[in-house]
Amino acid sequence: MKFVTVAMLFGAVSTIAACDVKGIDKTYDGGTDKKHLSQLQAGVWIDPEGCDHWIIDDGIEGYLSARLDDYGKPICSGAGPKSTAVGPFKSGSPIADPL
Amino acid sequence: MIVTSRILRPAVAALAAVSLVLGAASLPAVAQSSKMEGYVPTIWIDPDGCEHWAMDDGAEGYMDIRKTRDGRPVCHRNVCGIVPTDQLFATDKSAISASGRKYLENFFRTAQARAFIISGHTDSRASDEYNMGLSKRRANAVASVAQTTGANVLAVNWYGERQPRATNSTSAGMAQNRRVEIICVK
Numbered sequence: 328m329k330f331v332t333v334a335m336l337f338g339a340v341s342t343i344a345a346c347d348v349k350g351i352d353k354t355y356d357g358g359t360d361k362k363h364l365s366q367l368q369a370g371v372w373i374d375p376e377g378c379d380h381w382i383i384d385d386g387i388e389g390y391l392s393a394r395l396d397d398y399g400k401p402i403c404s405g406a407g408p409k410s411t412a413v414g415p416f417k418s419g420s421p422i423a424d425p426l
Numbered sequence: 427m428i429v430t431s432r433i434l435r436p437a438v439a440a441l442a443a444v445s446l447v448l449g450a451a452s453l454p455a456v457a458q459s460s461k462m463e464g465y466v467p468t469i470w471i472d473p474d475g476c477e478h479w480a481m482d483d484g485a486e487g488y489m490d491i492r493k494t495r496d497g498r499p500v501c502h503r504n505v506c507g508i509v510p511t512d513q514l515f516a517t518d519k520s521a522i523s524a525s526g527r528k529y530l531e532n533f534f535r536t537a538q539a540r541a542f543i544i545s546g547h548t549d550s551r552a553s554d555e556y557n558m559g560l561s562k563r564r565a566n567a568v569a570s571v572a573q574t575t576g577a578n579v580l581a582v583n584w585y586g587e588r589q590p591r592a593t594n595s596t597s598a599g600m601a602q603n604r605r606v607e608i609i610c611v612k
Contacts, residue, residue, distance in 0.1 A: 353481040354468030364468045364480040381472050381489075388487030390470075392478045395491060395499045396543050396581075396609055398589065402474075404541050404580055404611045 360386045360420040370414025371406045378403040382412050386422030473612070476501040506537055507608035508591075511548075511564055512601060520563035527571055534577040539610030541578040544569045547607065549600035550587040557586035568606045580611060 356362050372382035372391065378401040379394035394402045407413040467479040470489065477492040477500040492500045514526035522530070534542070546565030548557040562584040569582045592599035 351484070353465060353483055356482045357484075364482055365470055367470050367480065369472060381478070383487070383489070385487060387485050388482055390480065390487045390489040392472070392489040393491050394472065394474065395476065396545075396583075397499065397501050397503060397607075398545065398583065398585065399493065399497050399499055400543075400581065400583065402543070402580065402611060405578075406540075 356385065356388065358386060358422075360422055362419075366419065368415050368419030370412055370416030371404075372412040372416075373407050373409050375409050376401075376403070377405070377409050379406055382416045383419065384417045386420035471502070474501065475503040503609070506539065506610035507533055509533075509568070509606045509608070510601065511546075511604045511606055514568070514606070515564060518560065520560065520567050522567050522571060530568060530571045531575050533608070534572045534575040537577075537608075537610055539612055541580045541611040542572060543581045543583070543609040543611065544572065544579060545582075545589075545607045545609070546584040547589055547591075547603060547605050548587050549603040550590070550594040551600070554586055554588070558584060559586075561586045564606055568608070 351357075354364055356364060367383045367385055367390065369381040369383045369390075371394065372380045374380060381390070381392050381394055383390040394404075396402055465481055465483075467481045467488075469492065470478045470480040472478060478489050479492055481488045494500060509530070513529065514522050516523075544565050546561030546563075546568075548561050550557075552560075565582050565584045569579050572579050587594070587603070590599075590603045591605070592602040594600050594603060
């Protein structure tokens with residue numbers, strides 16, 4: 328598993344080098360786990376204040392963004408203990424976490 | 427709200443250290459590079475229905491919540507409850523009628539949600555300060571009904587006349603603005 332991940336990473340890095348031109352399409356994940364970014368699968372990370380953030384572990388990319396109510400206030404829902412992550416946030420990519 | 431690749435982070439840190447040493451006497455990197463690079467985002471919609479800007483730059487992913495210039499997130503939420511306050515309260519009052527209480531109890535018992543955020547609003551008649559107070563009392567009244575049903579209330583907020591849903595120049599618009607909103611958190 329680990330070896331495969333490293334091999335994939337190597338591939339990914341050479342892809343980056345190949346794509347090192349101005350204005351590549353940043354709305355797609357062009358890696359082996361190709362997809363439009365609207366398809367990302369999120370879980371909830373609970374920050375040390377107890378408030379929620381959307382967390383996405385998408386292979387070699389990670390995303391984190393605030394969970395807010397309609398007026399911009401943080402949603403602190405008690406989805407889990409502080410400094411933990413819950414939900415299917417690793418399910419959007421077949422690339423395993425090397426670390 | 428930026429997350430870089432875990433793998434490349436040590437390499438990036440090392441690069442940064444090198445450029446610190448080399449570039450100590452020169453201009454900051456931002457001023458040096460006059461090159462502009464396109465960063466066109468796409469939109470990712472979170473499970474609540476709110477929009478986030480998202481970009482994938484090869485091995486880095488970037489994301490931040492989309493807000494309008496006045497600081498409001500852009501959400502396509504199925505607001506699970508907007509209760510016109512005319513149903514619950516007499517003008518300028520914050521005591522809930524018997525029928526209003528029944529309606530709310532039924533709402534909180536049957537809503538498919540883990541928790542609720544309650545916010546009070548008024549129309550624009552009377553002063554801003556008065557309306558802030560009125561919307562606070564009404565939001566708290568709805569929250570206390572929620573709590574008697576065992577519902578989990580995460581927050582009670584009030585905005586007075588500052589967050590209208592409709593125009594305040596017609597009576598129909600004002601009636602829409604007199605409301606208590608209930609956000610269902612799953």
